[in-house]
Amino acid sequence: MGKLYLYNSLTRKKEEFKPIKKGQVGMYTCGPTVYWYQHIGNFRTMLLNDFLRRTLGFLGYKVKHVMNITDVDDKTIKASQKEGITLKALTSKYEKIFFNDLLELNILRPTIVSSAVDSIPEMVEMIKKLIDKGYAYKSEDGVYFSISKFKNYGKLAQLEKSKKTKARVRSDEYGKENSQDFALWKFYTPEDGDVFWETEIGKGRPGWHIECSAxxxxxxxxxxxxxxxxxxxxxxHHTNEIAQSETATGKKFVNYWIHGGLVTMKEGKMSKSLGNILTLDELKKQGYESVHYRYYCLQTHYRKPLAFTFEGLDAARSAYERVRRKVIEMKMTKHKGSDKSEEYRGEFEKALYDDMNIPAALQVFLKTLDDDAFESKKRIEMIEHMDSVLGLGISEMKEEKIDVPEEVQKLVDSRERLRKNKMWAESDIIRQRILEKGYRILDTPHGPKVEKA
Ligand SMILES: [Zn+2]
Incomplete structure (x- = not known):
């Protein structure tokens, strides 16, 4: 195993990755708030998790990947009231849509998916600890974490370097002792309807940040x-996760913080208020497949912002479709040549070891795919192996069987007979008639192939 370097937001440096337990990785991801459709920016982050998990797997680590589902908060409660259904009915609906979208993007399901609603006792336990230790206090509307007591509060976000935030942290606001203190637990108000838990710390519901720590x-x-x-x-969010976790346990919470760049649109950030939210459904309505968006994200390093354009998505689709055609052709034709597996595997790994440089790894993959001096059976094995990171579904790529109407099939057969007799002009006329019926003929080494035109 070589050395894997990852950019750690804690130190703002690429660091050699050293897991706590040799060969094993514990990885946590902030999951979706299931009150509506997730947009393609959310899915870019999900793709980052997927690339990371697959990269670690490729390099020989055993990964335990945990993701939460935020199924209780202000947004979910409001949305369920608006749709006139129970909180559970609302969150189940959007959770199902979310996992279906992950499946279509070829994103591996986390090893453990944990619901906030099912983890209330763990959160209450942690909040009790924080109160006992004097880092949390009750105000009239909830239990708050006192950030001024936590010495390294701004470390991850490097707050000491930002005067603006420091000023805001200092200002005071009613109810809370400090305007930046955040709610661990929100006491019940009538707007919450039937959503509450009776607990030792009061009747109410958890704040968002405590979920992920617990x-x-x-x-x-x-x-x-x-x-x-x-x-x-x-x-x-992550700044608060560190503060409450490290206070509760007295230990370092997480060794490597990995953050992904956002998707930007012409108008700037994607947001509901700007009306520029794009969902996978919307892309599909416009004729794209989810995997085209996956390919699009493969082309930009995970830390860089991705400026989304439809021209960019078109280019990704063309590139993906070319890969698909090439793979299918390779599976049907044998190319002689040498075995270059080790050479390409080395190049591919080198890209991954360098802060998971997926765009560079994709280039190695394409070079491998197109190297016709590389014997085809071994080459397919190698690109399928690389695809365990890229997730393009290479092993499932095959010729699509289509239903050809009998009259078209008869024309195809008669054209074959003409071609065998070298009657090219006549066979071209039939090709034209087939095209007029909406089908196209491709002549392959295995005989004619019919496609919808
Ligand atoms: Zn989180």
Missing amino acids: MGISNLGESFDIHTGGVDLLFP
């Missing part, structure tokens, strides 16, 4: 290797 620790232990998320979660 579920991360209960599934991966008090300290674990990797925490991922979009860069927009770095502050305050």
Whole structure:
């Protein structure tokens, strides 16, 4: 195993990855709030998790990947009231859509999916600890974490370097002792309807930040290797996760914080208020497949912002479709040549070891695919192996069987007979008639192939 370097947001440096337990990785991902469709920016972050998990797997690590589902918060409660259904009915609906979208994007399901609603006791336990230790206090509307008590509060977000945030942290606001103190537990108000839990710390529901700390620790232990998320979660969400977790356990919460770049649109950030939200459904309505978006994301390094354009998506689709045609052709034709597996595997791994440089790995993959001096059976094995990281579904790529109407099939057969007799002009006339019926003929080494025109 070579040395894997990952950019750690804690130190703002590429660091050699050293797991707590040799050969094993505990990895936590902030999951979706299931109150509506996730947009393609959310899915870019999900793709980052997937690339990372697959990369670690490729390099020989055994990965335990945990993701939460936020199925209780302000947004989910409001949306369920608006749709006139129970919280559970709403969140189940959008959770199902979310996992279906992951499947279509070829994203591996996390090893453990943990629901916030099912983890209330773990959260209450942690909040009790924080109160006992004097880091949390009750105000009239909830239990808050006192950030001024936590010495390294701004470390991850490097707050000490940002005067603006520091000023905001200092200002005071009613109810809370400090405007940046965040709610661990929100006391019940009538707007919450029938959503509440009667607990030792009061009747109410959890704040968002405590979820991830409680579920991360209960599934991966008090300290674990990797925490991922979009860069927009770095502050305050991840900053707060560190504060409450490290206060509760007295241990370092996470060793490597990996943050992904956001998807930007012409108008700037993708947001509901700007009306520029794109969902996978919308892309599919416009004739794209989910895998085209996956290919699009493969082409940009995970830390860089991705400026989405439909021209870019078109280019990704063409590139993906070319790969598909080439793979199918290779599976049907034998190319003689040498075995270059080791050479290409080395190049591919080198890209991954360098802060998971997936765009570079994709280039190695394409070079391998197109190297006709590389014997085809071994070459297919190698690109399928690389695809365990890229996730393009190479092993499932095959010729699509289509139903050809009998009259078209008869024309195809008669054209074959004409061609065998070298009657090219006549066979071309039949090709034209087939085209007029909406089908196209491709002559392959295995005989004619019919496609919808
Ligand atoms: Zn989280």
